[in-house]
Amino acid sequence: MSQHAKICLEGLQKGFGSKIVLDGIDLEVMAGESLVVIGGSGSGKSVMIKCILGLLKPEAGRILVDGEDIVNSTPGKRKRMLRRFGMLFQGSALFDSLKVWENVAFGLIQGQHLGRLEAKKIALEKLARVGLPADVGELSPAELSGGMQKRVGLARAIAAEPEIIFFDEPTTGLDPIMADVINDLIVECVRDLGATTITITHDMSSVRKIADKAAMLYNGKIIWHGPRDEIDHSGNEYVDQFIHGRAEGPIRMDVLKP
Amino acid sequence: MNFLATIGRVFVAALADIGDVVRFAGRTLSHLVLPPFYFGLMWRQMLHIGYFSLPVVGLTAIFTGAALAQQIFVGSERFNAEGTVAGIVVIAIVRELGPVLGGLMVAGRVSSAMAAELGTMRVTEQIDALTTLSTDPYKYLVVPRLVAAVLTLPILVIVANIIGVFGGFLIGTQKLGFNVANYLQITVDFLEASDITSSLVKAAMFGFIIAIMGSYHGYNSSGGAQGVGRATTNAVVSAFILILLSNLIITVNVFGT
Numbered sequence: 001m002s003q004h005a006k007i008c009l010e011g012l013q014k015g016f017g018s019k020i021v022l023d024g025i026d027l028e029v030m031a032g033e034s035l036v037v038i039g040g041s042g043s044g045k046s047v048m049i050k051c052i053l054g055l056l057k058p059e060a061g062r063i064l065v066d067g068e069d070i071v072n073s074t075p076g077k078r079k080r081m082l083r084r085f086g087m088l089f090q091g092s093a094l095f096d097s098l099k100v101w102e103n104v105a106f107g108l109i110q111g112q113h114l115g116r117l118e119a120k121k122i123a124l125e126k127l128a129r130v131g132l133p134a135d136v137g138e139l140s141p142a143e144l145s146g147g148m149q150k151r152v153g154l155a156r157a158i159a160a161e162p163e164i165i166f167f168d169e170p171t172t173g174l175d176p177i178m179a180d181v182i183n184d185l186i187v188e189c190v191r192d193l194g195a196t197t198i199t200i201t202h203d204m205s206s207v208r209k210i211a212d213k214a215a216m217l218y219n220g221k222i223i224w225h226g227p228r229d230e231i232d233h234s235g236n237e238y239v240d241q242f243i244h245g246r247a248e249g250p251i252r253m254d255v256l257k258p
Numbered sequence: 259m260n261f262l263a264t265i266g267r268v269f270v271a272a273l274a275d276i277g278d279v280v281r282f283a284g285r286t287l288s289h290l291v292l293p294p295f296y297f298g299l300m301w302r303q304m305l306h307i308g309y310f311s312l313p314v315v316g317l318t319a320i321f322t323g324a325a326l327a328q329q330i331f332v333g334s335e336r337f338n339a340e341g342t343v344a345g346i347v348v349i350a351i352v353r354e355l356g357p358v359l360g361g362l363m364v365a366g367r368v369s370s371a372m373a374a375e376l377g378t379m380r381v382t383e384q385i386d387a388l389t390t391l392s393t394d395p396y397k398y399l400v401v402p403r404l405v406a407a408v409l410t411l412p413i414l415v416i417v418a419n420i421i422g423v424f425g426g427f428l429i430g431t432q433k434l435g436f437n438v439a440n441y442l443q444i445t446v447d448f449l450e451a452s453d454i455t456s457s458l459v460k461a462a463m464f465g466f467i468i469a470i471m472g473s474y475h476g477y478n479s480s481g482g483a484q485g486v487g488r489a490t491t492n493a494v495v496s497a498f499i500l501i502l503l504s505n506l507i508i509t510v511n512v513f514g515t
Contacts, residue, residue, distance in 0.1 A: 055386050082392045093387040096378075099259030110294075156391075 005064070006031040006164065006196040007052065013063035014047055021047045023220030024061070029196055029213075031225040036199045036207045038242060039217035040251065045200035046090070048217070049166050052198070053085060054078050056178040065164070067122035083111050084197075086162035090169040092153035100152050101127065101137030107160045126155040130185050143246075147178040151185065158189050164189065171206050204243055205230065216242060218251065282474045286404055289396045296402050303406030307368050308414055314367060315360045319418040322355055323347060323425025331434050341432070344441045345448035347426035348402075352453045356419040358505050359466030364411065365497040369472035372403055373493035376476025377486035385477070399478065404469040411465030412458045421459060460508055464501050471497040 002110055005028045012025040021044040027239060029035045039045050050056040052063055054070065062069050069079055086107075094103045102109075104126055105119035114122070124134050130151040141149060150170065157165055170186060171179035183206050190197050199210055208227065215225040216239050224236045241249030330343050330350075376399060379385050388395045423445060430436040472493045477487035 050352045050386070051372040053386075053390055055389060079392055082390060087387070089387055092383055093383040095384055095387070106393070107391040110398075176459060 004030050006033070006066060007198070008062075008064040008067075009048075009052075010062040010064070012048070012051060012063065014044070014051055014056060014058045020220050022051070022058070025217075025220075025222055027215060027222055027225065029198060030145055032194055034190060034197045034199065034210055034212045036201060036211035036214045037213060037217055038202055038204075038207060040202065040242070040253075041199075042219055044216045045217055046168055049087075049168060049198065053087065053166065073171065083107075083160065084130070084163045086157035086160065086165040088150075088153045088157040088165070088170055090138050090172055092141075092149040094149060095112070095155075096141055098137050098140075098158045099137065100132075100141060100144070103141065103152060104137070104155045104159050112160060123159060126159045127152070129158070129189065130155045131181075147174055147181070150174065150178075150182055154182070154185055154189065158193060158195075161193055163195055165193075165195050165197045167197065167201075167210075169201055169203075170199065171203045173202065175209060177185055177207075179203065179205065180209075186210055202242075204245075207243075267303070278478070279470070279474055282477070283470050284467075284472070286396055286400045286470065289394065289401050291403070294397060296398060299398070299402035300405050303402050304410050304440065307403075308410035311364050311367055311414060312417065314363050315414050315418050316421050318359050318363050318420035319356060320350070320425035320428075322359055322510060323351055323422035323427075324429045325425075326350060326355070326422075327426035327429040327434070331430075340434075341444070343430055344426070344436070344444035347393070347430070348423050348445045349453060350450050351458050352419045352449065353420035354509070356422050357457050357460040357464060358501065359414045360415045360418040361411065361461065361468070361501045361505075362498060364407075364414065365464070365468045365471075365501060366494055368407070369468050369493040369497040370490045372469065372472030373476035373479070373490045374486060376471050377479035377489040380477060380479050381482055381486060396475070400469075400473045403473055404466065407465035407469035408462050409465070411468070412461040415457055415461035456508070456512070460511070461503060463508065464503055467500045467504065468497050471500065 007027075007029040007165065009025050009027040012022050012027075014022040025048060027035075037048065038147055047056060051058045052070075056119065058071060058119075061071070063071050065081060065084075068250055070078065073081065092099075095106065098106070101123040104123035105114075105116070108119040109116060110112045115255055120137075122139055123152070127134065127137055132148065132151055132155070136144070136148065138235075141152065144152065154170075165241050167186060170182050174182060186197075186199070187210060197210075199206065201207065211228040213226065214228050214231050215222050216236070217223070224234050224239045231239065237250050239253050249251070327343055327347050330346050331340060334340050334342050334346075376385070379399070385395045387400070388398055427441055427445070430441050431438050475489040475493040475496070476486075479485045481488070
């Protein structure tokens with residue numbers, strides 16, 4: 001293990017019933033690095049992130065953050081660790097019952113115990129950072145478009161200025177232009193914070209824009225890991241098939257043909 | 259053999275479900291005593307559970323009390339025991355019908371709403387988001403609902419009892435010809451402190467059941483919109499059954515005399 005690794009997964013295993021989803025994942029993310037994990041739907045990308053966040057408990061293996069194993073940590077330690085994380089969920093996961101600014105300020109109020117006025121000021125700054133005017137803060141999430149919800153989700157993820165940020169399918173369901181806007185915002189926000197990030201996606205334009213390094217997850221294992229620029233010349237036929245989106249190749253989809 | 263295996267599987271699954279509910283309730287109770295406490299959320303839930311349930315509980319109570327007085331009159335008339343109408347109405351309402359019907363009405367209105375809200379939060383990853391924002395979902399979502407339901411149900415049931423007895427009083431004095439002063443005197447004479455205690459204990463218990471079943475089914479829902487629908491139905495059905503069962507147990511074992 002490198003001494004500079006911010007996040008290190010060692011032999012991570014997770015299954016649901018008889019289905020093995022993660023089959024001994026080994027992965028390192030260096031401090032300040034942006035790693036993008038690609039892989040087909042159902043390949044276990046989200047499960048991997050949820051294991052790191054502590055939302056799922058792995059059956060075996062270690063998850064080290066700054067060299068500290070967080071799999072079997074105490075609730076107090078885990079809570080302190082969570083304050084160092086930010087997360088943008090696939091569907092944004094904004095709280096329906098709260099206004100937009102309250103969503104962004106939620107972690108500041110509940111996690112860092114800031115007063116509402118101070119937290120609101122920061123929330124409005126973060127909303128401006130993702131290109132949303134202050135009056136949007138007074139709306140409810142249901143009044144926003146999908147792209148705006150994603151931007152609010154991004155503002156919430158960066159509100160507490162975390163060291164490590166996870167992005168779960170940040171551009172899924174968005175039109176190509178809005179997807180590019182979100183990718184740009186992610187790059188800018190992460191650069192400003194100097195954060196370490198793990199993004200999971202199957203959108204290759206996100207990979208090319210966001211990633212310093214990329215990794216591919218297939219059949220519960222990391223089958224390729226390398227710098228972004230090498231992904232087009234990986235020499236791995238699974239990666240080639242995936243990035244070119246070909247139906248023919250070693251990855252077989254379970255599709256019944258008439 | 260397959261038939262026996264099926265029975266065994268169903269039995270084991272039922273035991274597992276009971277174990278899950280007990281563990282969920284235990285975990286919720288363990289979060290009751292340790293901070294942070296979300297008083298604002300508790301207050302909002304108390305309004306939602308108590309204040310907004312008043313119309314349905316009040317209407318149920320007044321109609322039930324009125325119908326009860328009429329039926330008791332018809333039955334007691336055969337034995338020339340019409341004088342017992344006021345006493346039987348007050349005992350029946352305060353001991354049984356007030357808490358049980360109030361509990362069932364609130365279960366139908368609130369358990370389903372809790373299950374739908376938490377279920378939607380589960381399937382849209384809002385509960386996961388709470389965790390990543392350093393907030394314990396049990397403390398933030400379940401504990402305020404439990405505290406609000408346990409504190410509010412007794413108040414609702416007191417109101418239901420008063421309105422239910424008033425319903426009987428209206429029919430008794432306006433239709434059946436009872437003297438107002440006599441009716442009230444008999445009502446007061448028949449009512450004992452243990453009747454009120456029984457009513458309040460049952461109400462608090464039903465509040466606990468309503469909050470736990472609504473929260474448990476919502477919190478553990480899965481499978482998108484269909485899963486949320488299933489959670490809502492299960493929350494209401496299980497709350498109804500447990501309210502009726504616990505009412506029987508409390509009545510027979512604690513306040514059966």
